[in-house]
Amino acid sequence: MNKHDIANTGADMAGGLVGAGIGLAVAGPPGAYAGAAIGPMLANGIKDVLARVLSPRERKRVDLAAAHIEAGMRKKLEARIRLRQDDFFDGADRPSNADEILEGVLLKCQIQYQERKVKLIANIAVNTAFDESISIETANQALNTAERLTYQELCLLAYFGRKEEFASFPIMVEGFYGYPPEVFHLNSWNAIQSAWDLFQSNMIKSSTSSTPGALTVLGPGMMVLTERGTSLFNLLELQSVPSEDVLTAIEPLFYRDEMGVNEMGKRNGVYVGKQ
Numbered sequence: 001m002n003k004h005d006i007a008n009t010g011a012d013m014a015g016g017l018v019g020a021g022i023g024l025a026v027a028g029p030p031g032a033y034a035g036a037a038i039g040p041m042l043a044n045g046i047k048d049v050l051a052r053v054l055s056p057r058e059r060k061r062v063d064l065a066a067a068h069i070e071a072g073m074r075k076k077l078e079a080r081i082r083l084r085q086d087d088f089f090d091g092a093d094r095p096s097n098a099d100e101i102l103e104g105v106l107l108k109c110q111i112q113y114q115e116r117k118v119k120l121i122a123n124i125a126v127n128t129a130f131d132e133s134i135s136i137e138t139a140n141q142a143l144n145t146a147e148r149l150t151y152q153e154l155c156l157l158a159y160f161g162r163k164e165e166f167a168s169f170p171i172m173v174e175g176f177y178g179y180p181p182e183v184f185h186l187n188s189w190n191a192i193q194s195a196w197d198l199f200q201s202n203m204i205k206s207s208t209s210s211t212p213g214a215l216t217v218l219g220p221g222m223m224v225l226t227e228r229g230t231s232l233f234n235l236l237e238l239q240s241v242p243s244e245d246v247l248t249a250i251e252p253l254f255y256r257d258e259m260g261v262n263e264m265g266k267r268n269g270v271y272v273g274k275q
Contacts, residue, residue: 058110058111060115061109061110061111061112061115061118062106062109062110064109064118064119064122065105065106065109065110065118065119065121065122066106066122068119068122068123068126069102069105069122069125069126072122072123072126073129076126076130081130082130083129083130084129084130084131084132085132086132088129088132088136097136098128098129100136100140101124101125101128101129101136101140101143102125104140104143105121105124105125108143108146108147109121112147114150114151116151117146117151117154119240120146120154120236120237120238120241121143121146121147123235123236123237123240124139124142124235127234127235127237128235134235138231138235139235142231142232142235142236145201145232146232146236149197150194151245152190152191152194153194153197153198154236154238154241155241155245155246155248155249155250156191156194156198156220156249156250157203157204157225157229157232157233157238158233158238158239158241158245158246158249159249159250160198160203160204160220160223160224160225160229160233161225161229161230161233161238162238162239163224165243165246166243166246166247166250169247169250169254170254170256171219171221171250171253171254171255172219172220172221172254172255172259173219173221173222173255174219175219176192176219183256183258183259185252187251187252188252188253190252191249191250191252191253192252194249195220195223195253199223201228202226202228202229203225203228203229203232204223204224204225204226205224205225205226206222206223206224207222207223207224208222219253220250220253
């Protein structure tokens with residue numbers, strides 16, 4: 001199949017949203033206009049990006065992203081969720097903000113060597129199209145951040161947004177500095193670095209302290225999402241990350257008996273290590 005055939009396939013798939021947009025728009029003429037425009041916008045965006053794709057793997061990623069965007073938008077329209085009613089879809093002398101975000105998402109997905117990130121990044125295009133509170137600047141920042149973060153870091157971010165789901169697992173509460181370095185294996189150090197990167201990027205923070213460097217004093221069990229982290233969690237729909245992937249990411253941060261009691265001793269009268 002050549003590039004032209006692939007582009008037409010993607011366009012046919014996305015074009016199916018035209019009918020859904022017209023039939024399910026519930027916001028009057030502006031909503032009907034935006035709904036009817038969704039299909040052609042997707043079709044044109046997919047054609048434009050696929051025309052640049054060279055490798056079969058890149059084509060696969062763009063196709064996966066486009067299919068996920070189409071399915072996500074269709075699901076929201078069928079649930080009678082209203083498209084945003086501002087000027088997001090308007091474009092006269094320049095591409096609309098919707099065109100810009102769609103192209104950016106598809107291009108970022110094209111170059112993702114960690115293909116498990118593709119659907120998460122594609123969610124940015126879906127959610128931005130339906131939520132007026134998401135500015136073009138916020139969407140672009142989320143897109144750049146999602147490209148930079150590894151899948152492990154996104155899984156850790158998913159953990160911090162879903163801590164109740166994993167409350168039964170022995171995630172470290174005390175900071176890393178109090179344990180002898182030999183108790184940490186390579187996977188532990190990799191996870192610690194990922195958590196530190198999230199902390200430094202203002203994605204997570206201490207639930208009890210605003211002290212700089214708190215991640216070395218308070219362990220991951222004491223961390224929560226920041227406003228920025230929550231925004232990215234929602235835009236990428238990190239609640240959809242499989243639980244087994246989240247567990248794989250946090251397992252290196254579990255407390256283990258060989259760690260003993262760290263220098264901080266007790267927290268709330270209870271030893272955080274073996275006594």
